[in-house]
Amino acid sequence: MTEYADRVRVAEAAARAGADVAAGGFRTGIAIEEKGQKTDVVTQADRDAQRAVIEHIRQEFPDDAIVGEEDDELKAVPESGPVWVIDPIDGTNNYVRDIPVWVTSVAAVVDGEPVAAANAMPALGDYYTAGPDGAFLNGNELAVSEKTDLDRFVICPTIWWDYDRRDEYSRACEVIVERFGDMRRFGCAQAVLGMVAAGSLEATITNVEVNPWDTVAGVYLVRQAGGTVTDLEGERWTHESQGLVASNGTRHDAVLEAAQEIEQIRTA
Template sequence: MTDAEDRLAVAERAASAGSRVAAESYGRGIDVETKSGKTDVVTEADRRTQRRVIEVIREEHPDDAIVGEEEDELKTVPDEGDAWVIDPIDGTNNYVRNIPIWTTSVAAVRDGEPLAAVNDCPALDTTFVAGPDGARRDGEPVSVSDRSDPETFAVAPTIWWGFDRRDEYAAVLSALVERFGDVRRYGSAQVTLGMVAAGSLEAAVSTVDPNPWDTVAGVHMVRRAGGTVTDLDGDRWRHDSEGIVASNGEAHDELLAALRDAA
């Protein structure tokens, strides 16, 4: 087993173990707390899930850095060395509303670049995986959509805009509606990126600077499925980039132009 294969296996075990913890409280009226704003919510299930994910990783890689959304883990991805990027429940707003679009996300990273990634979505009974052999959904190989006509594209705005940036969100929506066939928003960036990788969506975009736990795993999936992911300037996306534009690569320039027009 290669190192990348080993890390993918660990990511799969960790995401599966964590998602089982999250699923135990799903739909059970768990208490909800807020963090930076009224729509930035967290539950004890988030914290328990992250702890379980870390426990599994530490069994095999006790010295690696951990980047996690909750508690006192790192909040930025190291540019050197091995690290793991965790979102215990990506889509907590969906989770607390009993909407099944949420996931436990785990990515293995080396020197700032992902090696393996898993988004385990128990309420959807779906798992997205990216590793040395490409991208898979529920064990089956997937690839990005082959649509090339923007007027047939389904584009998802993702990474939510705060109350002080809703005019910007409205401008992005307007620019997308004018150029592309359909616009949809799912409330989980990682699940949305998995859908791009699997060809269900043509693109996912945001002008908001994303957190690594919301994006790193899904970005790796899109790329391993043959897609393109850049920042708002069209440069190759990385964990500290400005905004995100993930697509099947067929009309990426049109997506960039739409976001520039919305600025």
Template sequence: MTDTDERAAVAERAARAGARVAHERFRSDIEVETKGNADVVTEADRAAQRTVIDAIRETFPEDAIVGEEEEERKTVPETGAAWVIDPIDGTDNYVRDIPVWATAVAAVVDGEPVAAAIVAPALDDVYTADAEGAYRNGEQLSVSDVSDPKRAAVAPTLWWDFDSRDQYAAACEAVVRRFGDLRRLGAAQIVLPTVAAGGLEGVISNLAANPWDSVAGVFMVRQAGGRATDLDGNRWRHDSTGLVVSNGALHETVLAATRAIDDRD
């Protein structure tokens, strides 16, 4: 087993373990705290993150951890090995008893993802990606081949705060004026692997994504044949501004839609 293979195995094992902890508490009488206007957190988030970290530490005790909750670091190191984790992506769905949420784990080396796992236990889906490709429940994934915008479904993603609702509205308008339909799932780490699986043709946001909301899913899209760039059309990185993801065939139209959010086009 190569180092990358081992990281892929650990990513899946850790994501499954964290998702199991979160799922045990799903649709229970769990206390909800507010971190910001609509940013919520629960003890399930914290317990799941601790479980994910423990699973990683069993094999890679010295690696850096980038995590959403508690005191873990918040940026991806440019050198060395690291893990980027989100114990529950889609917590607002989680606390509303909506099953669209997931535990995401990405293995990163020198700033670039090399493996990822996203486990959505309430949907009974396990997404993984390694050096060879991306998979859902063990079956290899490929982005859709849709090239006609009128047949495409595109999702605005990430959270536009209350003082940026004009941008949120612009994002929705940019989609419905260019594409056949819009989806808003409320969990970026569900939306991104859905592009990898061919269920969506694109994802748009003019915001800078937190790494835990994006790195694992972007890696899956790329391993399934899709494309991810920033607002300028450059290859997306964990520190990019803008998240423009597509099946490749429609990327220029998806990019134009994203740039329209703040009148770049």
């Protein structure tokens, strides 16, 4: 799999380049814009960081497609060919509140499958990478949690439930505290997926539609660290799936059942 070594290297370098730009605006009182909803915000740092990521990728892969959250980049992953999936600041709501849990995310995808990923968290000094040889945090190889006791599981409900779907959000929290040991929420899907890969969390669940820039890199991290990621039907997760269930794999069936309970409210 050495054919993807260059993409692993470029993913990490591009994520670091974008993260450096974003870090320059962190905790500086940067202006905030709303993209449509009061909780969907963007800053100039998002745009500047995305440009820095793209410029870095284009130096070595000038013809590859790019899927990105901001500006006029593609919003869906092509079925074939090489593509880069980027999020300049995943967790912008944390970013503008001076909370250091945010990520500059870059993933390389070939024919619909991730082959490299990098999630940079400069405010915490954490840099996640993944390639064919595994997943790493600050150069140290990652492995998912080995816990099997559901009473010891810590699970995060992730992605945003809109205001008209708060009953699903409430149910997500309810099923987690009913079925598992504890719950966390961080407001940054890529950070959460990194935590599952690192064994800090046993799982994360959502039933909502997910964007590729919020998920692809982190899903690859989890899988390369030995975890399991499926859709709500228990089928292998892809960038076109609805919902996302990522776990350490030891009790994925129980985690999946919890996610399905959330979805039952939507379809009732």
